[in-house]
Amino acid sequence: MVEKQELVRMLIEALSFEEVTVSGRLQAFLREVKGSELDEMARSQIERKFGRMLEETIRHSKMLTEMVKRVMKSEQGEF
């Protein structure tokens, strides 16, 4: 069981990790891959795999934002 304030802190920590750290690194990596001398087949596979990871990371941010909103609005003290 976690207190409301603690849960908000945890969710915001995860949100910031997804939104800033992971998303940022994935975008930077995809930029590097575009300008690299990787063979075409390897590059397209990497772009596909990391493109999917980026999309899902953005979806995680949205899900975590919704969770924060829901917890903030809730009158529950513990979760």
Place this chain on the structure above:
Amino acid sequence: MNKASSERLLTLVEEILDQEKRAKELYGEYIRRIEDRSIVEGLKRILNDEEEHIRLASEVLGLIKYGSSYSRLRDGLNGFSEASSILISCDIENYLKVNMIVLKNLVNEKGFKCIYVAVNKPVSSLVEAFKREGIDTDKLSFIECTTVGTETEKRILVKPDNLTDMNMSISRLIEETPGKKIVYLDAVSTLYVFNSGNVVERFTHHLVSSTKLKGTGLILVAINEEIEKRSIAVLTTFCDSKIDV
């Protein structure tokens, strides 16, 4: 690709892989602490994605390290099971990469024990290279084709022109190795240097049948520069499938 660029990309992917592992730990800890069902369900969905991201980032690491041969091999090994036999045909420049990718996939990831028949290189240098690449060498036992050195519990010596002896040593190690296992013949093409084509092909045919009967997987590596096309065609007909790298 030049070395600096490849190392830069490798560093970035390793960082991303570490982040995904950290994220997995973070969500795992949250799920253990939080009891609210709706929050936990959402976090579990994210955790599943993180596990998939670890797999994707590991594959990308392999692609950068080994190039597109990595994907061809991994795809070819997808359906590999006990009693499968696969011929891998590669150029000499890809030969070491092939060994590393296959052993990482079958030994480290799929948990096969491996009876490694080292025709080309001394076992000591192979073990060193495998350790550097993070391959679990505890799961490997060796048959070394050489005329010098001493045998140990996990290293049997045979002469490359004595295929009867090699066959008996392989059978002995199959019997002594518990659990799911593979025989990895590195490289069947080199046997043609020491034996006539007919002899190698009879030996290989017997090896494919006997490993299948014993529920043991078999990987045969053929280096294109060492073998005639006719022989590759013959070996292909013996095996369940062939991967060209």
